[in-house]
Structures are given as structure tokens and as C-alpha cells.
Amino acid sequence: MIPLDLAALGARADAMLTELAAISAEPDRLTRLYLTPEHRRAADLVAAWMAAAGLAVREDALATVRGRWEAPSGTRRTLILGSHIDTIIDAGRFDGPLGVIAAIVAVDELRRIGVALPFAVEVCAFGDEEGVRFPTTLLGSSAVAGILDPADLDRTDAYDVSVRAALATYGCDPEAVAAARIAAEDAVGYLEVHIEQGPVLEREGVPLGVVTAIAGATRAVVTVSGEAGHAGTVPMGLRLDALAAASELVLAVERIGHAGAASDLVATVGRMAVRPGAVNVVPGAVELSLDVRASSDAPRRAAMAAIAAAAAEIAARRGVGIDIAVTHDRDTAPCTPAIVDVLSDAVAALGLPPRRLMSGAGHDGQAMAMLTDIGMIFVRCRGGVSHNPAEYASPEDIGLAVAALVRAVEGLAEKERERR
Ligand code: GLV
Ligand code: MN
Ligand code: MN
Numbered sequence: 001m002i003p004l005d006l007a008a009l010g011a012r013a014d015a016m017l018t019e020l021a022a023i024s025a026e027p028d029r030l031t032r033l034y035l036t037p038e039h040r041r042a043a044d045l046v047a048a049w050m051a052a053a054g055l056a057v058r059e060d061a062l063a064t065v066r067g068r069w070e071a072p073s074g075t076r077r078t079l080i081l082g083s084h085i086d087t088i089i090d091a092g093r094f095d096g097p098l099g100v101i102a103a104i105v106a107v108d109e110l111r112r113i114g115v116a117l118p119f120a121v122e123v124c125a126f127g128d129e130e131g132v133r134f135p136t137t138l139l140g141s142s143a144v145a146g147i148l149d150p151a152d153l154d155r156t157d158a159y160d161v162s163v164r165a166a167l168a169t170y171g172c173d174p175e176a177v178a179a180a181r182i183a184a185e186d187a188v189g190y191l192e193v194h195i196e197q198g199p200v201l202e203r204e205g206v207p208l209g210v211v212t213a214i215a216g217a218t219r220a221v222v223t224v225s226g227e228a229g230h231a232g233t234v235p236m237g238l239r240l241d242a243l244a245a246a247s248e249l250v251l252a253v254e255r256i257g258h259a260g261a262a263s264d265l266v267a268t269v270g271r272m273a274v275r276p277g278a279v280n281v282v283p284g285a286v287e288l289s290l291d292v293r294a295s296s297d298a299p300r301r302a303a304m305a306a307i308a309a310a311a312a313e314i315a316a317r318r319g320v321g322i323d324i325a326v327t328h329d330r331d332t333a334p335c336t337p338a339i340v341d342v343l344s345d346a347v348a349a350l351g352l353p354p355r356r357l358m359s360g361a362g363h364d365g366q367a368m369a370m371l372t373d374i375g376m377i378f379v380r381c382r383g384g385v386s387h388n389p390a391e392y393a394s395p396e397d398i399g400l401a402v403a404a405l406v407r408a409v410e411g412l413a414e415k416e417r418e419r420r
Contacts, residue, residue, distance in 0.1 A: 010399025021093035082124030092391020199384025228284025339375030
């Protein structure tokens with residue numbers, strides 16, 4: 001095994017993270033939503049990095065930047081590495097970009113070492129992992145996995161722009177979605193490096209973790225319909241106040257989250273839009289987001305049923321309408337045991353304990369699991385803080401993650417050679 005310069009790998013990846021984080025819609029904070037001009041600029045930078053690493057670069061129908069390193073044998077068998085380059089609003093700089101950059105640096109290192117792999121490697125920089133602009137999520141990885149629901153292309157953002165129209169403006173051809181798919185028989189597996197986004201590794205003083213499963217999630221758009229009216233003239237007893245009803249629902253969601261059958265059940269309302277939204281108008285309608293997750297599927301489903309029952313009760317008692325439209329529903333995705341073992345060996349080869357842990361956050365691996373074997377490496381996250389600009393992983397830990405990824409690719413190569 002050729003030794004790796006961990007400090008150099010970490011410093012290089014960290015500098016790339018800083019450069020990518022400068023690409024934002026806003027000067028003072030990092031916001032890079034799917035199919036926006038800043039997504040375009042980030043994709044172009046990532047494409048340039050991939051090309052410099054010797055990869056053949058293309059962009060697919062859903063705007064995933066894909067850099068391919070062909071195997072000397074010319075086989076179609078492909079190991080997929082990657083993560084996402086879209087962000088939340090006011091993001092940290094590691095959630096997503098870390099996995100894309102770790103993959104590019106790892107592949108560059110493998111090429112530099114002169115490793116001949118028995119499969120091609122394709123690095124993917126997905127868009128729409130966060131699901132913030134459109135009521136969709138995992139669009140890019142779903143297209144690669146061949147599970148994209150065509151109806152998702154017609155979903156619209158807050159300005160009524162559809163995914164399909166945004167793709168065309170961005171420079172992609174949404175009709176070419178079939179060509180984005182990788183055939184299941186060609187896929188060797190999918191590996192992703194990601195910041196942990198939680199406190200477990202830091203608490204235990206461990207730099208890297210190996211993910212065992214990704215928690216399932218359900219997301220919905222909830223519309224509460226009341227009646228707008230004059231704030232000065234409509235008596236309290238005659239109001240159909242959509243915001244007051246929505247507020248009751250938010251508290252019900254919180255209560256149901258607390259009382260769930262699984263201790264790791266979480267239920268969140270993260271966004272609320274009040275219409276018409278004026279100081280002197282009784283709110284006529286409210287749209288709110290709902291996000292429910294747990295490490296197993298039954299408690300999540302039970303929570304959704306309880307939220308629907310609470311909504312029906314509030315609607316009946318207050319005389320308003322409450323509609324819950326599920327926009328995303330993905331069961332818990334176990335990581336593939338054989339890949340978990342390869343990643344554990346790769347971490348152990350660096351002299352580190354291969355701490356195994358569950359992911360409460362969602363990842364592109366959930367879609368990729370519908371195509372192929374998946375595995376993830378988590379990187380220690382300072383204070384467990386994520387979805388927050390204070391998010392931080394050290395260059396030292398990032399260097400270890402890149403090295404673990406290099407060793408994992410070598411490990412999978414060995415397995416692939418044995419498979420023949
Ligand atoms: C993605 O970060 C998610 O889990 O919401
Ligand atoms: Mn992420
Ligand atoms: Mn995220």
C-alpha cells in the first residue's frame with residue numbers, strides 16, 4: 001500500500017471547500033439552491049476540478065456534474081462516488097461539498113499513485129439533495145438511480161417556476177432523463193463522504209464513522225385554508241383564521257414528535273407562509289412544511305397518521321380546511337453490510353476505530369440504494385452543529401476521510417477482481 005500524505009490531502013480539500021463556499025446567492029451567507037445561477041457557477045467550478053483531475057466531464061439531464069475515469073479494461077462496471085453541491089439557506093460549507101471534493105481529491109490521488117482499477121469510477125456532484133427550492137428532494141441521484149418520478153419535473157418553486165422550466169433555463173434537457181441512469185448491472189456501488197451533522201463522533205473523540213443506515217423521511221406541504229377578513233371588523237367568534245389553526249397544528253406536530261414510539265422520532269415544521277401576510281388582515285391561508293423522520297419506518301408512519309388525525313380535528317373544530325400533500329417519502333435505507341465492512345477496514349487501515357453509526361440526516365445514498373450497494377463515511381462535526389453556518393470539520397479529519405475513501409476504493413477493487 002503506497003503511503004498517503006494525509007496533511008496534504010486535507011489541506012487541499014479544505015482549500016477547495018473554501019473556494020466553493022464563496023459561490024452563493026448572498027454576499028454574507030452561503031445559500032446555493034438547485035438550478036440557480038450560483039448552482040451553475042458551482043457546477044462549473046466542480047467540472048473544472050474534475051477535468052483537472054483527469055476525469056471526462058459531462059452534465060446530465062438533472063444537472064448532476066459527472067466526472068468519469070474509465071477503467072483500462074474499458075468495462076462498463078462503475079463505482080460511483082459523490083454527494084451534493086446544493087445547500088440550504090444560510091448553510092455551512094461542508095454539508096454536501098465535502099463529499100464531492102473528497103471524491104475528486106481521492107480519485108486524483110489514485111490516478112497519481114497509478115492504481116489500475118478493475119472498474120470505472122464516476123464522481124457525481126448532485127443537485128437537489130436538500131429539497132429547499134422545490135418540494136422535491138434527491139432529484140439528481142434519483143435520475144442516476146433510474147427512479148425519478150416524472151411528475152417531480154412539474155413541481156414548482158415559490159415563484160411558480162417548474163423544475164422542468166428551471167432545468168431548461170439552467171442549460172439541461174429534462175427530456176434526456178433516461179440517459180442519466182446507470183444500469184444496475186453496471187453499478188459496483190456508491191460511496192459518499194459526509195460531515196456527521198451530529199455530536200456522536202466528537203463526543204467519543206473519533207474522527208471518522210461508518211454509517212450503518214440512513215433514516216427514512218417523509219416531507220409534506222400542508223395548506224391551511226381559512227377566510228381572509230378585516231382585522232378591525234370581523235369579530236373574534238366569526239373568524240376562520242388560518243394562522244391560528246396552523247399554529248395549533250405546529251404544536252401538535254411537536255407534541256407527536258415528542259411522544260413517538262421511537263426515541264429518535266423527530267417532527268419539524270421549518271417553514272410557514274402566511275397569506276396575504278398583512279398587519280390588518282385575518283390570515284386567509286397558510287402553507288407550511290412538514291418533515292418527519294425516524295431510524296425505523298413504523299414510528300414515522302405512525303407519526304404521520306397521528307399528524308393527519310390532529311389536522312382533521314383542528315380543521316373540524318375551527319371550520320378551516322387542512323390539506324396534507326406528501327412530497328417525499330423514503331424508507332430507512334440500510335447501508336450494504338459488505339460495503340460497511342470495506343469502509344470499516346479502510347478506516348481501521350488508518351489506525352482508527354471504525355465507529356459504526358446511524359445517519360439521522362437524509363443523503364443521496366437513499367436514492368442510490370435503489371440502484372446499487374451503498375456505504376458512507378462520516379467526518380467528525382464540531383459541536384454536532386450542522387445546517388448552520390458554524391458547521392465545521394477540521395482539515396486533519398478531512399485528510400483522514402479522503403485517505404479512507406482511497407483505501408475503500410482499493411478494497412472494492414480487490415473484491416471486484418475476486419468476483420471475476
Ligand atoms: C438533508 O440535509 C436533510 O437531511 O434534510
Ligand atoms: Mn447533505
Ligand atoms: Mn443538508
